[in-house]
Amino acid sequence: MTSRRVRYGLYVAIINIAAILVGVAAAHPQTFLHTSTASASNTCTHYTAPYFTGNPSTQPQNCYAFIWDYCCYNHNTTGFALRDSNIASFATGGGQNWSLWYENNLGQVFSPGSGSSTYGTIGTSGGQSRKAFCYLDFSGFRDYYCTTLYTT
Amino acid sequence: MSRRTRLTVLASVLVTIASSFGVASYAFGSNPVPHLRSDLPASMLPTFSLDQATAVRINDLIGAPGVQRFGITPDSYHQVRRLSDTPSGPFYLIPGSSGACVVGPSATACGEPGAPGETMIALVQATPDGVGVIGAGISTDGATQVSLKRGDGSPLISLPVEQGSFVLNESAGIKPPQLVNLQFTAVR
Numbered sequence: 111m112t113s114r115r116v117r118y119g120l121y122v123a124i125i126n127i128a129a130i131l132v133g134v135a136a137a138h139p140q141t142f143l144h145t146s147t148a149s150a151s152n153t154c155t156h157y158t159a160p161y162f163t164g165n166p167s168t169q170p171q172n173c174y175a176f177i178w179d180y181c182c183y184n185h186n187t188t189g190f191a192l193r194d195s196n197i198a199s200f201a202t203g204g205g206q207n208w209s210l211w212y213e214n215n216l217g218q219v220f221s222p223g224s225g226s227s228t229y230g231t232i233g234t235s236g237g238q239s240r241k242a243f244c245y246l247d248f249s250g251f252r253d254y255y256c257t258t259l260y261t262t
Numbered sequence: 263m264s265r266r267t268r269l270t271v272l273a274s275v276l277v278t279i280a281s282s283f284g285v286a287s288y289a290f291g292s293n294p295v296p297h298l299r300s301d302l303p304a305s306m307l308p309t310f311s312l313d314q315a316t317a318v319r320i321n322d323l324i325g326a327p328g329v330q331r332f333g334i335t336p337d338s339y340h341q342v343r344r345l346s347d348t349p350s351g352p353f354y355l356i357p358g359s360s361g362a363c364v365v366g367p368s369a370t371a372c373g374e375p376g377a378p379g380e381t382m383i384a385l386v387q388a389t390p391d392g393v394g395v396i397g398a399g400i401s402t403d404g405a406t407q408v409s410l411k412r413g414d415g416s417p418l419i420s421l422p423v424e425q426g427s428f429v430l431n432e433s434a435g436i437k438p439p440q441l442v443n444l445q446f447t448a449v450r
Contacts, residue, residue, distance in 0.1 A: 207443075207444065207445045207446055222368070222369065222387060222388050222438075222441075223366075223369040223385065223386065223387035223388065223441060224386050224387075224441040224442070224444040225364075225369075225371035225383070225384050225385040225386065225399075225446070226371070226373075226382055226383065226384040226399070226446035227364075227371035227372055227373035227383045227384070227385070228361075228372065228373040228374065228380070229327070229328045229331060229332070229370075229371070229372040229373065230369065230370060230371045230372070230385070231323055231324060231325050231328065231369060231370045232368065232369045232387070233323050233368045233369065
């Protein structure tokens with residue numbers, strides 16, 4: 111009898127846990143629909159920042175972080191995209207100083223903006239994007255670096 | 263299983279679903295309202311509304327990830343503060359339900375000023391002709407100036423903070439190459 115009651119209690123508990131999930135999912139479906147595009151790895155696989163190709167508006171680009179020895183320090187720090195409208199955006203994990211630049215039509219490195227925030231975007235005219243990269247330096251010894259190669 | 267037991271289990275499940283829905287709705291804030299934190303002096307700046315075309319352009323410039331992350335809604339564009347007017351265009355402060363954005367003529371910077379470790383939102387950008395640099399931002403209560411330093415730590419310029427906001431005019435003479443590795447520091 112006791113064993114039956116324990117089993118019964120277990121069933122009710124499981125059903126109620128499922129009910130909690132149903133209630134939370136109904137209230138906030140994004141919690142269950144969220145997908146991450148950032149890659150993650152604990153191994154050092156890059157000694158130079160990789161280029162990304164393809165349309166960044168449909169194919170999110172990831173940034174990589176490096177320290178002095180250019181060995182990967184953290185793989186999921188920033189997101190970076192150069193969209194069709196030629197707007198670059200990126201996000202950082204905290205309120206850091208950032209700057210972003212890329213090559214202009216003449217192949218010269220151009221710095222369209224800099225700031226202190228957790229998220230930034232830069233839009234430029236021209237409609238074409240070439241090689242772009244963002245860079246963050248917030249402690250004097252750690253560099254964040256990413257590259258995107260995309261031509262409209 | 264008796265009918266009474268089945269009814270008890272069913273009632274238990276329904277009560278659990280209803281209560282978890284209520285708690286989750288409250289916790290996630292299903293109806294967030296854009297606002298600036300009260301400890302940001304810039305919240306005292308006069309507000310106004312932007313026309314729909316300008317709001318759409320700014321929304322596109324912030325981008326979907328930023329709009330979602332900082333809680334920018336149509337109501338945000340009815341609580342706009344003007345930080346600066348420049349020949350290249352204005353700098354606006356747009357509040358969200360979980361942060362705020364400083365928006366310039368072709369760039370945005372968003373964050374949660376007042377949150378731990380976040381003393382400001384600063385944005386500087388090259389002018390459209392690529393010759394000069396303009397910027398603006400907001401700082402938390404108590405900051406008297408914002409210091410801009412080069413990557414090597416050497417000082418570039420200090421900007422006074424008035425009513426919680428600061429402005430970098432093109433007349434300051436900063437050039438786009440100097441934007442690289444720029445460091446912003448709030449001085450109290």
